[in-house]
Amino acid sequence: MLDLSKLVIETPSWGYADSGTRFGVFPQPGRPRNTFEKLDDAAEVHRLTGTAPKVALHFPWDTVDDYDELRAEIESRGLQVGAVNPNLFQDPDYKLGSVTHPNPAVREKAVAHMLECVEIATALGASAQSLWLADGTNYPGQDDLRERRRRMIHALTQVYAALPSEQELLVEYKFFEPAFYATDLADWGSSLLTCLKLGERAKVLVDLGHHAQGTNIEQIVALLADEGRLGGFHFNNRKYADDDLIVGSVNPFELFLIFVELTALDELPRLTIDQSHNIEAKVEAMTLSVINLQEAYAKALLVDRSALSSYQRAGDVLGGHEVLLDAFNTDVRPACAEARVALGGAENPIRALRESGYAARMATERESEQELTR
Ligand code: AOS
Ligand code: ZN
Ligand code: ZN
Ligand code: ZN
Numbered sequence: 095m096l097d098l099s100k101l102v103i104e105t106p107s108w109g110y111a112d113s114g115t116r117f118g119v120f121p122q123p124g125r126p127r128n129t130f131e132k133l134d135d136a137a138e139v140h141r142l143t144g145t146a147p148k149v150a151l152h153f154p155w156d157t158v159d160d161y162d163e164l165r166a167e168i169e170s171r172g173l174q175v176g177a178v179n180p181n182l183f184q185d186p187d188y189k190l191g192s193v194t195h196p197n198p199a200v201r202e203k204a205v206a207h208m209l210e211c212v213e214i215a216t217a218l219g220a221s222a223q224s225l226w227l228a229d230g231t232n233y234p235g236q237d238d239l240r241e242r243r244r245r246m247i248h249a250l251t252q253v254y255a256a257l258p259s260e261q262e263l264l265v266e267y268k269f270f271e272p273a274f275y276a277t278d279l280a281d282w283g284s285s286l287l288t289c290l291k292l293g294e295r296a297k298v299l300v301d302l303g304h305h306a307q308g309t310n311i312e313q314i315v316a317l318l319a320d321e322g323r324l325g326g327f328h329f330n331n332r333k334y335a336d337d338d339l340i341v342g343s344v345n346p347f348e349l350f351l352i353f354v355e356l357t358a359l360d361e362l363p364r365l366t367i368d369q370s371h372n373i374e375a376k377v378e379a380m381t382l383s384v385i386n387l388q389e390a391y392a393k394a395l396l397v398d399r400s401a402l403s404s405y406q407r408a409g410d411v412l413g414g415h416e417v418l419l420d421a422f423n424t425d426v427r428p429a430c431a432e433a434r435v436a437l438g439g440a441e442n443p444i445r446a447l448r449e450s451g452y453a454a455r456m457a458t459e460r461e462s463e464q465e466l467t468r
C-alpha cells in the first residue's frame with residue numbers, strides 16, 4: 095500500500111473565511127464567523143483526508159484574548175498549530191510599505207507587530223513565523239530601491255534576533271501585486287539573499303502563484319533545498335497571475351514535478367495551502383486541494399529512482415523523461431483512497447463531505463450576523 099503518512103498538510107485559517115477579488119466578495123452561507131469556526135472547518139478537512147492536521151494562523155485576523163485557550167481549542171479538535179503569519183499589508187499606514195516604508199515610525203510599527211507575532215507563536219507553540227511583504231513601489235523614482243532594501247534587512251534583523259531557537263523565519267517572495275513597479279522581495283534570489291544575511295533559521299517560502307509565467311518552479315525548489323534554505327510552500331494553482339485556485343487544478347504536472355524534488359529529500363518541508371476561494375465552496379475546495387496534494391505525492395513516490403538515475407548517467411534524454419511520465423500517468427486514486435482510509439480519512443472525501451451535510455449544517459448554525467473576524 096502507498097505510504098502517505100509522512101505527508102502533513104497545513105491549511106490556512108484565512109482560506110476558510112470570505113474572500114473574493116477587488117471587484118467584489120460573494121459571502122457564502124456557513125462561512126466561519128470567528129477563528130474557532132475556521133478551526134472547525136480545518137478539522138473537517140482533516141477528518142476527511144487524514145492528512146491536514148495543521149492550521150496556519152494570521153494576525154490580527156485570528157487575534158483572541160487568550161492564546162492558551164486558542165491552543166487548547168486547536169488541540170481539542172485533533173489539530174496542531176502551524177505557522178504564524180503577521181499582517182503587514184492591510185493597515186492604511188502601510189500604503190508606502192511596512193518594513194521598507196520611508197518613515198521610520200511606520201517601520202517600527204511593522205517590527206512591533208512582528209515581535210508581537212513572535213510572542214503569539216511562542217504562546218501557541220508554533221515553529222515558524224511566515225512573512226509575506228506587500229512592500230514595493232508603483233512608479234520609477236517613487237523611492238530609493240537600495241535604501242528600501244537596507245531598511246527591510248535592518249527591520250528583519252531585529253525580528254530574527256527575537257526568534258526563539260525553535261522558530262524559523264519563512265520569507266515569501268512575489269514578483270508583483272500589490273506593487274506594480276518594484277516589489278521589495280520580488281523573487282527567490284531576493285529572499286535567499288535576505289535569509290543569508292539573517293541566519294540559518296531564515297528560509298525561503300515558495301508560493302506557486304508568485305512567479306512569472308513559464309518559470310521553472312521545480313528548479314527553484316531543487317536549488318533552495320540544495321542550499322538548505324527551502325522553508326516551505328504556499329500551495330495553490332493559477333492560470334494567469336496569483337489566482338489562488340485549488341491546488342493542482344490547472345497544472346497537475348508542475349505539482350508532480352515539485353513533489354519529485356521533495357521526495358528526493360530526507361524530510362518534507364512545511365507544506366501549507368494558500369488559497370482564496372472566490373466562487374467555490376471553501377471546505378470542499380480545501381479538501382480537493384489536499385486530495386490533489388496526496389495524489390501528486392503518491393505519484394512522486396512511484397518514480398523509479400534507480401532507473402531515473404541510470405538513464406541520466408547514460409545521457410539517455412528521453413529515458414529519464416519516460417520514467418517520470420510512467421509515474422505521472424499512473425492512476426493513483428484507488429491507492430490513495432485506500433491509504434486515506436488507513437489514515438482515518440474517507441475513501442472519497444468529497445462525496446463523504448457532501449453526504450455528511452456539513453455545509454448545510456454550518457449554514458444553519460452560523461446564520462447569525464455575529465461579526466466576522468476579517
Ligand atoms: C500574498 O499574495 C501571499 O500569497 C500571502 O502569503 C498570503 O496570501 C497572505 O498572507 C494571506 O492573506
Ligand atoms: Zn502565499
Ligand atoms: Zn499570493
Ligand atoms: Zn497565491
